[in-house]
Amino acid sequence: MMFELHPRLAQDGLPLGRFPLCRLLLMNERRYPWFILVPERPGIAEIHQLPDADQIRLIRESSALGGALAAAFAADKLNIAALGNLVPQLHVHHVVRYRHDPAWPAPVWGRFEPWAYDAAGLAAVRERLAGMALPDFVPWP
Structure with a gap:
C-alpha cells in the first residue's frame, strides 16, 4: 500500500515541504498560523499504530516544529492536537494562538468559514518558515 494524502487534507492544506517522516501542510486559513504534520505512512489513523x-x-x-512556530510567530499559546474526527488519516495540527485572535480562548476548529491565503500571504509564511531552524526539513518549491 502506498501513502496517499487524504483528499480533505489535500483540499484544505497548502503543501510546504517535508521532514523525514511527515509532510508539512499549511491550513488554508489565514486568521491563524496553522500547520499540519501528516506522517507519510499508509493506513495509519492513530499515533499508537505507528512503529x-x-x-x-x-x-x-x-x-x-512547535518550538520554531512559537518563537517565529511570538505565540501566546500553541495548540497541538491529533483529532481525526472528520479525516481518519493521522495528522497533527499545530495552531499558533494569540489572546487577541478571533476564536480565543475557544478552539479554532469549525469556528469560521475559512479565510484563504492570497499569494502574498502564502509567500510571507513560506519566507518565515525558511528562516526557522527546522532540522531535516526540506521545503517544496
Whole structure:
C-alpha cells in the first residue's frame, strides 16, 4: 500500500515541504498560523499504530516544529492536537494562538468559514518558515 494524502487534507492544506517522516501542510486559513504534520505512512489513523521509531520521529518533528512556530510567530499559546474526527488519516495540527485572535480562548476548529491565503500571504509564511531552524526539513518549491 502506498501513502496517499487524504483528499480533505489535500483540499484544505497548502503543501510546504517535508521532514523525514511527515509532510508539512499549511491550513488554508489565514486568521491563524496553522500547520499540519501528516506522517507519510499508509493506513495509519492513530499515533499508537505507528512503529516505535516512527512514534519517536513524529514527536521529534512535532516538537521541533512547535518550538520554531512559537518563537517565529511570538505565540501566546500553541495548540497541538491529533483529532481525526472528520479525516481518519493521522495528522497533527499545530495552531499558533494569540489572546487577541478571533476564536480565543475557544478552539479554532469549525469556528469560521475559512479565510484563504492570497499569494502574498502564502509567500510571507513560506519566507518565515525558511528562516526557522527546522532540522531535516526540506521545503517544496
